[in-house]
Amino acid sequence: MKNKKIAIIGAGPAGLFCAHELLQNSVENTSITIFDKGKSIDERINNLPCSKGAPCNNCQPCNVLCGFGGSGMVNDGKLIFTSKFGGNLQDVFSEHDFNHFLNRIRDSYLKLCDSSNGWTHPANFDDWFDKAANCGFELLKASFFHLGSDRTVILLRRLYEQLKDKVQFRLNTSVVDLDYNHNKFSVTLEDSVEVFDYVIVAPGRFGNSWLNKTCISKYLSYDVSPLDIGLRLEFPAEITKSIASDLYEFKLKTTSKFGDTTRNFCFNDRGHVCIENNNGVVTTNGYSNSSYDSKYSNMAILVSINPKKPFKHANEYLYGIAKLANYLSGDCDIVGQKAIDFIIGKRSTELLHRDDLQISAFPGNFSMILPYRVYEAISEFLIKLERFLPGILSNDSVLYGTEIKTYSQRLQVGPGLQTKLSKLYIIGDGSGLTRGLVQASMSGLIVGEELGYSLNKEEN
Numbered sequence: 001m002k003n004k005k006i007a008i009i010g011a012g013p014a015g016l017f018c019a020h021e022l023l024q025n026s027v028e029n030t031s032i033t034i035f036d037k038g039k040s041i042d043e044r045i046n047n048l049p050c051s052k053g054a055p056c057n058n059c060q061p062c063n064v065l066c067g068f069g070g071s072g073m074v075n076d077g078k079l080i081f082t083s084k085f086g087g088n089l090q091d092v093f094s095e096h097d098f099n100h101f102l103n104r105i106r107d108s109y110l111k112l113c114d115s116s117n118g119w120t121h122p123a124n125f126d127d128w129f130d131k132a133a134n135c136g137f138e139l140l141k142a143s144f145f146h147l148g149s150d151r152t153v154i155l156l157r158r159l160y161e162q163l164k165d166k167v168q169f170r171l172n173t174s175v176v177d178l179d180y181n182h183n184k185f186s187v188t189l190e191d192s193v194e195v196f197d198y199v200i201v202a203p204g205r206f207g208n209s210w211l212n213k214t215c216i217s218k219y220l221s222y223d224v225s226p227l228d229i230g231l232r233l234e235f236p237a238e239i240t241k242s243i244a245s246d247l248y249e250f251k252l253k254t255t256s257k258f259g260d261t262t263r264n265f266c267f268n269d270r271g272h273v274c275i276e277n278n279n280g281v282v283t284t285n286g287y288s289n290s291s292y293d294s295k296y297s298n299m300a301i302l303v304s305i306n307p308k309k310p311f312k313h314a315n316e317y318l319y320g321i322a323k324l325a326n327y328l329s330g331d332c333d334i335v336g337q338k339a340i341d342f343i344i345g346k347r348s349t350e351l352l353h354r355d356d357l358q359i360s361a362f363p364g365n366f367s368m369i370l371p372y373r374v375y376e377a378i379s380e381f382l383i384k385l386e387r388f389l390p391g392i393l394s395n396d397s398v399l400y401g402t403e404i405k406t407y408s409q410r411l412q413v414g415p416g417l418q419t420k421l422s423k424l425y426i427i428g429d430g431s432g433l434t435r436g437l438v439q440a441s442m443s444g445l446i447v448g449e450e451l452g453y454s455l456n457k458e459e460n
C-alpha cells in the first residue's frame with residue numbers, strides 16, 4: 001500500500017493527543033506532520049514577559065497561546081472529567097461513547113502525569129449548595145484533577161519525548177491556506193506548498209480568524225452558539241480560603257434580569273491573572289501553579305448572550321468589544337477597575353499598589369466598554385457574590401478585562417468529527433465543540449482512533 005500522509009494543523013492538546021492516538025493504533029506506511037506557528041516549549045517559557053508582570057510585548061505569535069502545547073501549555077492545567085462543562089462533545093456522541101472516550105483521555109493524562117496526586121473531591125457540598133441557593137445561585141458539582149501550570153509543562157515534555165521520533169514537528173511554521181483537489185489536500189505554507197492525504201485541523205480559538213478565511217469560507221458550515229463575555233475578578237485569597245479547601249473549583253450560575261446566564265469560571269486559588277494576545281487583541285485569563293504562590297485568587301465572571309439571526313459574526317463581535325478595552329487603556333492594553341467602583345459605575349483612578357501584580361492594567365471604567373446587559377449581569381452577580389462570600393467586594397478586589405471566549409462558531413461535523421469534506425477533520429476549541437483541555441484532548445483522541453482504524457482497515 002502507498003504511503004499515506006497526514007497533516008495536523010496545531011500542536012495544542014487536540015493535535016498532540018490525535019498524533020499520540022494515531023501512533024497507539026500502530027498505523028503503518030503513514031507519515032504524520034504537525035504544523036504549528038508557535039515555538040518549542042523552552043523558547044516559549046523563556047519568552048513570557050507578561051507572566052512576570054511586564055506589559056504584553058505583542059509577541060507574534062503570542063507565546064501564551066501558540067506553540068508546542070498550544071494555549072494548554074502555560075495554563076492552569078485544571079482537568080475536569082465531566083459532561084457538564086468543558087464543551088459539547090456529549091451532544092455529538094452517545095452517552096456510552098462519550099464516557100468511554102472520557103475515561104480513555106483521563107487514563108492517558110494520569111499515565112503521562114505519572115501521579116494521581118491532584119484529585120480534588122467536593123467536601124460539605126450540600127452546605128455550600130444551600131448557602132448558594134439562599135444567595136440566588138445554583139452551585140454545580142464536579143471532581144477535578146489539578147495539574148497546575150508548572151506540572152503541565154512536565155507532562156508536555158513527556159508527550160514530546162514519546163512523539164518526537166515518529167512525528168515530524170514543524171514549529172514556527174504557519175499554515176497559510178488549505179485547498180482540496182483531486183482527492184488530495186494542498187497545505188500552503190509561507191514559502192511552499194505540501195500535499196497530504198488527510199488533514200486534521202486543530203488551530204484552537206486563536207486560529208478562528210484563519211479558519212474563517214480558509215476552510216470555512218471554502219468548505220465548512222457553522223452554527224452560532226451563545227457568546228461568553230466578561231471580566232476577571234481578583235481578590236485576596238483569604239476570602240475564598242474555606243470554599244477552596246472544601247470544593248477547590250466552585251462553579252456558580254445565576255440568571256440576569258435580561259434572562260442571560262451569568263457564571264463564574266476558571267477559579268485560580270492563590271493564582272495569577274494573565275493576558276493573552278489574539279492577533280493583536282489583548283484579553284485576560286488566569287492560572288495558578290501547583291505551588292500556590294500568590295496572596296490573591298482570581299476567577300472569570302462570564303455572561304452568555306444569544307444574539308438572534310441574522311447574527312453570524314460571533315468572533316468579530318467579541319473581538320470588537322475587547323478592542324474597546326485596548327483602545328481605552330493605552331499602552332497597558334488591559335483595563336482594571338475596583339469591584340466597588342464597578343458596582344456604582346465610577347471610574348477607578350488608581351488600582352492596587354502591590355508587589356505581585358502580574359499584569360499591567362490601566363485604571364478605567366467598564367461602562368465605556370461592555371454592552372449594557374453584560375455590565376448589569378456582572379453587577380448583579382457581584383452583589384449576590386458578596387452575600388455568598390462576604391468581603392469579596394472589598395477595596396482590594398479588582399476587575400480586569402475584557403475576558404472573551406471565542407468558541408461560539410460551532411462547526412457542522414459528522415460521525416468521528418469528520419467534516420462534510422471526506423478526509424478533513426476538525427478538532428479542539430477551533431471546532432466550537434470543545435472549550436477546555438479535557439474535551440479538546442478527547443476530540444484529538446477520537447479522531448486518532450477513528451482514522452487509525454480506517455487506515456488499518458485499508459491496509460488489510
Ligand SMILES: Cc1cc2nc3c(=O)[nH]c(=O)nc-3n(C[C@H](O)[C@H](O)[C@H](O)COP(=O)(O)OP(=O)(O)OC[C@H]3O[C@@H](n4cnc5c(N)ncnc54)[C@H](O)[C@@H]3O)c2cc1C
Nearest residue numbers: 010012014037066070071075078175204207428429436437
Ligand atoms: C491562560 C489559560 C488558562 C487556561 N486554563 C485552563 C484550565 O485550567 N483547564 C482547561 O480545561 N482549560 C484551560 N484553558 C483552555 C485550554 O487551554 C484550551 O481549551 C485548549 O488548549 C484547547 O486546545 P486546542 O488544541 O483546541 O487549541 P490550542 O491549545 O489553542 O492550540 C492550537 C494551536 O494551533 C496553532 N495554530 C493556530 N492557527 C495556526 C496556523 N494557521 N498554522 C499553524 N499553527 C496554527 C496555535 O499556534 C496553537 O499552538 C486555558 C487557556 C488559557 C489561555
